Amino acid sequence: MRPISLAVLLAFGSQAFAQVPPAPVPPAPTPDVPLVATTPAQPAAPGAPAAAPAVNAAAPKPFNEVIKGAQRLPGFFALYQKDEKVWLELKPEQFDKPMFMSVNTPNGIGERGVYGGQMTRSEVVIFRKIGNLVQLIALNTDFRAKLGTPQALAVSQGFSDSLLSAAPVASAPNPQGKGILVEANALLFSDIPGYATRLDYAFRLPYALDPRNSSFSNIRSDDSMTGLHVNAHFFVPRIAAAPLVATPMPYMPPPFTLPDPRSMFLGFYYSFMPLPEQPMPARAADDRIGHFVTTSLDFSDDLKPSLATHAVNRWRLEKKDPALALSEPKQPIVYWLDKNIPEKYRESVKQGVLAWNAAFERIGFKDAIVVRQQEARDNFDTMDARHASVRWYVGVDAGFAIGPRQVDPRSGEILDADIGMSDVFARGARRMASEDTRFSPEAMAQAYYPGHAGHAENRCDYGMESAQEMGFALDLLEVRGDVEMDSPQAEAVAQAYVRAVIMHEVGHTLGLRHNFRSSTIYSLKQLQDPAFTTKNGMSGSVMDYTPFNLAVKGEQQGEYVASALGPYDYWAIEYAYKPIAPEQEKDELARIASRSNEPLLAFGTDQEAYGGVSDPGVNIFDLGDDPLAYFQKRLTMSRELWDRVQTRRLKPGESYESLRRSFEYGFSQFARVMPVVVKYVGGVTHLRDHAGTGRATFTPVPVERQRAALKLLTNNLFRADSFKFTPDMVSRLGGDQLVNRLRPDVSIGSHVLALQAAALDQLMSDPVAGRLLDSQEKVDQSKKALALDELYTTVQSAVWSELKTGKDINSMRRNLQREHLKRVATSLLRSAPGARADARSLQRQQALVLQRDIRGAMSGAISNEARAHLAESYETLSQALKAPMLRTGA
Structure with a gap:
């Protein structure tokens, strides 16, 4: 077995990562890259005259012959380009040396998740030369052991690396520097990002990458990075005909945004750059605070209770002058605003990014975050690994913002981050709801009920979901006469919304996870005071999904969306980024984390919101310290919207689309509210406290709150007169006749039944029954827990x-x-x-x-x-x- 190279071990300091090289079997030959077997020359017979050296037809050509006429780009890898060909020069010292590689997707097709401007994947890779073959290998960084120990050998034998791509050596060594050439076309015109699987998932069609019709759109290289933008062609030979009759499996239509659905071009931007020469000191994570973490299993010590180590994901941030209480950093965190951001929103985006400087100032950093605008003359792509960025993207069904990051697995250091923001707030929030199946009551009910599989830990739907909130808010304010569309007031709301969404996504790129409990720390009365929320934030954290802060008619109106960080945000940044002397770090981090029981620092994340524990205090789109009271306000607003729609008289020639949109937005609020109310029934408060706070980890929701939730449900969802609409209104709920719909009219019964069925599914489910029965074990008196019989009797009596x-x-x-x-x-x-x-x-x-x-x-x-x-x-x-x-x- 080939041993781990010394370069690998040295590059990763005292930790040895598993590295088991794949067997040196070259890939199958392709028409473009023939692999020719060679036969070793036979020795001459004794005494025979020396024969001329045999010429090996398969031997690489001389270096200078290959690059003759090519343009050279010096840098981390020297690149040579001639016509459609690009070569990388790999020097001897660059083989078997770990480096950082990222693959991002600047270009997409604008539907079903295949969008441009998205961060895709990153790996620690090495180039390995085996004979006349060069392999690009992703190192397995998830498992490690202390260098030089038997455990390190066992790790290297127990866990495999992965071969990403391979290409033949294209030249003999360079006479100057001994570097060899590898054809980048052969190396990178392959499906390294795995998009064939993504396309198969989206369209159920076997798209394959077509190397012959792929090309390089752009290449660049300097000492810090080498970047190559591949215009990758995917195709499928034929599109199967749609079934003539209904089938058990739903029919997935092919892409409709393409001129020909059999062919598409996707952009893959490959970045190669050196890893930080000195890994940043890792900061141990604490489960009481929500940070993204890099997790690895360390086999060095078999006496430790757990193999797992968790390092906080954070940028490298060091004071320029440690002696100053407030110092600029040696290297600030720089966010580039991509040139594709509409000019009218650039200032709001910038302010959303810079809002986080307030948290860094509190721990001694001045201007820790800097924003720069990419100009039209700038030729770099913000998708490369050297530019953290905010980018715009569009799609026919796109409606989200996202804030991913790519890290050094040795330490958790964030190396790159690219925020993607769709134009949903500018257009989608005003789009007629029924044009998009995501906004149908069926889809909304499915999406918001606990356990919905679409909510993964690393997914952020804040942009899309906030667009729904903005649509409802603007419709309600419009019918009230408070805000006119296309007015300065509406524009101000849109700009504030952009800023709030960017604040949320920047938080993700700084390493912070969602905090869905933070919305409960302030009272509804405090939230009606703009002066209070401007100073303290609208919730404990901008990492929550907060709804538009709408007042019931007649109440004082506060800020519509968050304009400031909350107390939790300052705390989470302090834990991750506060400069601490190494010898004091363990105790100081413990002190910071010990504040977790303070009410203003309440924390709960995706596991509590969507996982097995139904904690009604951890929700998306609730607000205030009495969520049930807030939900009742929202339902009251929905009914207000419907009432106004039923009495609204349109101007001659005005489309009925506005009536239908308002009607649909009212149902979307019911679909959002009801699943959270259901969580109270059998609900359990799940806290992340450690010992010493006096609070239990799991506490059943008080029986009075569960009964109040049941009453809210039965009154608004199961009562005989819960939904009543005038025939005059229902008969006018038309829409844009240029948009194709399976059903042009509205079925009130179907809308209502979708909400009711989803609520019944949850209330009568086995998990809810189990939680109610188990809650008897968590209280000292059975009367303090809601009886399962009471639940069944209440629901049946109402229905x-x-x-x-x-x-x-x-x-x-x-x-x-x-x-x-x-x-x-x-x-x-x-x-x-x-x-x-x-x-x-x-x-x-x-x-x-x-x-x-x-x-x-x-x-x-x-x-x-x-x-x-x-x-x-x-x-x-x-x-x-x-x-x-x-x-x-x-």
Whole structure:
């Protein structure tokens, strides 16, 4: 087995990373890059005259012959370009030496996640020469052990590196410097970023990279970095015809933004640069504060309770004069504003970036962050690894901002970050909601209910979700007459929104994760005071998803969006960036983290918001210290919007699109609010405290709050008169007739049922039943916990209220009752793995009660449709109660 090179070990200091070279088998030959086998020359017979050296036809050509007529670009790698060919010169000392490589995507196709201006991946790589083959290898940096120990050898044997690409040696050594040439076309015209899989996921089509029709759009090199922009051609030979009949699997149409969906060009920007010669000292993470971390498993010490080490992701920031209380940094964090940002938003973007300087000033840095504008004459690409940037991007379905970063895995040092901001706030927030399936009630309900798989830790949907908030806010303010569209007031709201979104995304690029608990630290009354929020922020952190701060009609209106950092932001920056002497760091970090129980520093992130613990204090788009009161305000505003829409009279010639948009935005608020209210039922507060605070890690939500949440749900979602709209309004909910829709009119029943069904799914789920039953173990008196029987009784009574009142059952109510009945019957017929026996027993008891009530109501003065509905429901329950239970997983 080939040993780890000394260069690798030295470059990574005292830690040895796993490095097991792949077997030296060259890739299969291609028409463009033939691989010719060579046969060693036979020795001459004894006494025979010396023969002339055999000429090896496959031997690389002389260096100067290959580069004859080529243009040379000196730099980290010297580049040579002639016509369509580009070569890299690799010097002997550059082989087997770890370096940083990033691949970003400047160009996309504008739909289904394939957008331009996106950060893609980064690796620590080495170039390895095996005979006449050069391999580009990604080192496995996740596993390590102390250099020179048996554990280091075991790590190198236990974990493999990955081959990213390979190309034949293109020249003999350079007579000056001994460097050899590798054709960059052969090396980089391959799918290193793995976009074939991404395209397959998006379109279910087998797109493949086409090297013959790929090319270099731009190349540049200097001492600090070598960059190559590949214009990569992907194609698929044919597009399958759409199915003639419906199939179990949904049909995924091909891309529609392309002139020909069989062909597309994507941009891949490859950056190669040296790793920092001296790794930045790693700062250990603390789970009480939300930082992105670099995690590795260290096998050096088998007595440690955990192999994992977690280093905070942060920029290298050092004082120019450590003796000064406030000093400029040796090297500030520089954000370049890309030339593609619309001029009207550049100042707001700049202010959003610079807002973070307030947090750095508190720990002794003056102008830690600097903003520079890329001008039209600047020829560098902000997608390279040397320019942290803010970029604009567009797409037909794009609606988000994102703040990724790329780090040195040895230390967690952030080396590059590129914020991507779509134009959704300028255009998408005013787009008619129904034009985009993401804004439909079905999609909204699916997206916001706990456990939604689309919310991953490293994903940020703040831009898209805030666009929804902005759309609702502007529609409400417009119908109130408070703000006119295209007015200076509306422009000010848009600019403030841009600044707030950029503040959030810059926080990600500084290493901060989401903080979804921070919105609960201030009262609703404090949030109505602009002077208070200008000074203290609108929530504990700009890393929350905060909604537009809208006042109920008649209340004082505060700031609409956050304009200042919150107290948590200062705390998180202090932990990550405060200069601390090495011998004091452990104690000082412990002191900083120990403040986690202070109310203003409340923290909860994606795990609490979307994970297995249903913590109603950790939400997106709530505001104030009484979330239930806030949610009721939002529902009141939605109904206000609907009421105004129902009485609004449009001017002659005005499109009905505005009515439909307002109607849809009202439902989007219900879809956003209801899932969070449901979290209170069986909810558990999950704190990240360490020992000594006196607070428990898990505490069931007080029973009074759970009952209040149930009441809010039943009053707004399950009551017989929860949704009433005038036929005159419903008949006018048209839209832009130039936009194709599967259904041009609006089905009120479908909208309502989507919200109700999603709420029933959660309320009657096995996890909620399990949490309610388990909560009995976490309180000293059972009366302090909501009983599962009370939940089932409350929901059933609300859904089937007509059985008690004797009133007729309209179609919307019948739909709701069928959804409830479907879940009751399923619980009687099928027992899922992990379902609680007590829950199953209570559901059967509830079914018997419901059957009795239905039988009693069938003789009432009701319509034939209602009577038929009850008869069918009674029969369904009877058959389910008689049927044997299927125990899944048994």
